[in-house]
Amino acid sequence: MKGNASRRRKKETCAAFSQYTVYIGAGVCPAPRFAIEPMIPSAENNANAPFVQTLARRQRAVSPDVPFATVCELLRVSPYGTVAVVDAPGSHSALLTGRLVGIVTAQSITDRLLSASGAEQKTLRGRGTAGDVCAPVSPDNCAVPTDDRADVLVRFDRAGRDALPVVESRDAPYYLGMVSRSDLLYDLHRPFVPSQIGGMATPLGVYLTNGTVSGGVGAVALAATGLLTFTLHTLGLGAIIAASYAAARYFPGATQLYNTLPEPLTQTVQIVAQMTLFLALLRATPLAGYHAAEHQVVHALERGEPLLPDVVTTMPRVHPRCSTNLVAGVMIFYILGTALSGVLPEGASYLFGGLAAFFGWRSFGAFLQANATTRPATPRQIESGIRAARALQTQMDTRISGDIAMPNRFSPLRARFRQVWQAGFLQIFIGSAFGILLIFLLALIFPVVRRIFE
Template sequence: MSSSRQTEWLVVDADARVIGMVSVTDFGPKPATHARPPVVGGMATPFGIYLTTGSIRAGANDLALVATGALLFGLFLVAVLATESLGSWVKAYHLPLFWRDTFYQGLPVALFLLGLRSLPLAGTHAAEHKVVHALERSEPLEPEVVARMPRVHPRCGTNLAVGLSLLVGIAGAPWVQNFEIRLVTAAIVTLFFWKPLGNLAQFFVTTKPPNRRQIANGIAVAQALLKTYRETGYEPTSAFRRLLMSGLLQVSAGATLAFVLGRLILAQFGIAIEL
């Protein structure tokens, strides 16, 4: 049974009973293994990628997160203003009420999504997803490896936004007078379609193929996060700290600030719009 090419051997006791197996790799040095956080969250900002484990963070700072909220609201405001500028065209054609409502409610969303897809932020968003996939799969943080990771991530906020839009849109639309029927239908449709539609929205709207610079930024931020994680280890975190680390409060603050400033600026020009 012996062979110069044999790489594995059975281990037996004094009674010739098999008690284990060894291979050539057991006699050499083991590759270094480094702890990685099991779950990583993140956000894309105009100034780079933000990553967090819920207790530690790396990458973009709080001002960048605030700027993200301001940018998103500013983009939506531009979409609303563009829609309002086409209002005279809609009135000239005397469209039925249903189509007018569809125009004023649907076009701002469509323009917002098109604008979002065209911004570099969509590429940064994709790079963030890719590097999070690499971290959670314990893949090497190398450009070629990270670039192969999926652009779609199951925990992306896009999925939640799509789910909420489905629930509110179907329940609020007057397609049936009975509100209970609308609500139950909305809940069922949302339950089955929020993830598939959210994944499609991620792929076609909120992300686009990242460039090398965006991938490199994601890797650098991930390496910084891992360095801190290995130095501090796992730390129990309160719910409030997790919320603060998520970046949602900072983004909301930026959107609120942009809303207030936008209303003030529009008021100076005598422009009144519904937001």
């Protein structure tokens, strides 16, 4: 009869358990993390889905005849400080289930030992079992998968515990797992996002910073960005100068006609041609791909998305805080102001350019980002962005010493310089200055170079 009853209980438990899909995965706790989810089609998309079913964890349970020493060891490694005792054959297992008998906690062991005589204490330590030290639990002080946040919080307070057993139902309290107050954090948790993340694309990889710490490539790569952009500007200017010489030699009539145009118009044509050529050259370099990867990984960080290549690749290449938007505003202001200076008074033309820049800098900047300053990133470039983001997160988590932990160590001027240095612009200016120095040296050595820029 006893065997039939055990088999019947096991069958009932399996039938109850079959209503749930149990997901088991690795975790940092001794007990693997899991979620009990009713197989209801609409529950997946229900914003008000029951709380406990998504956050409970599978936790080892023991049968009443498990030795006291084993229970103490399980209690020591339990993330909940609680071991459930179930009426089921077996020893102890994360998959052991059955009708809940009670729970073992440090408090229940202490109470049992203090209430026992010396001889009883010796017996408990030598031959005691889980059934001897477990405290009974009312089904009303247990959680069920369909409990919401308010229900489980009330039961935490009423039971006076930080962890509660999760049972299939209060009428049939078959043990499923545990839920604790700390599990509430999983429901409220959103990945930490710094208030503002800045970044730079370089020819060697992605650089990210929050203004205090940084991740990704270093100062040399940032300086290489300055050198590369200066080189592209110089190549664009050189190409325009070469085209002017070629037109004057092979198309003198067109050159004469061009020279009859108003000076503001010719200046505008030169500016537009130089910027167009620069942007075309920029898009052809790896810098444009790294620029896209930088934007995409920043979007992923700010949206709390996982830093996985498949996820980051789906992020937009256009970012509203990109410095390209500022360049776009300056271009609108200067090009329109110059073009209209022959028609309107000079002050009025630049005022009109300023108004146009104010209303159009973001949209024009987004256009430039999508079509000129970025291009679809390669997997290698996406990986560079992800590495920079993870390095930044690591720095934000570990920078608890040095100048941040001891702010008085540095003067305000030095602290300000550090912020400027972390922004990356200074390194870019250094790279550009190095390019200017190279041109100056070439002009001193080769007269033909000097004549080009005279």
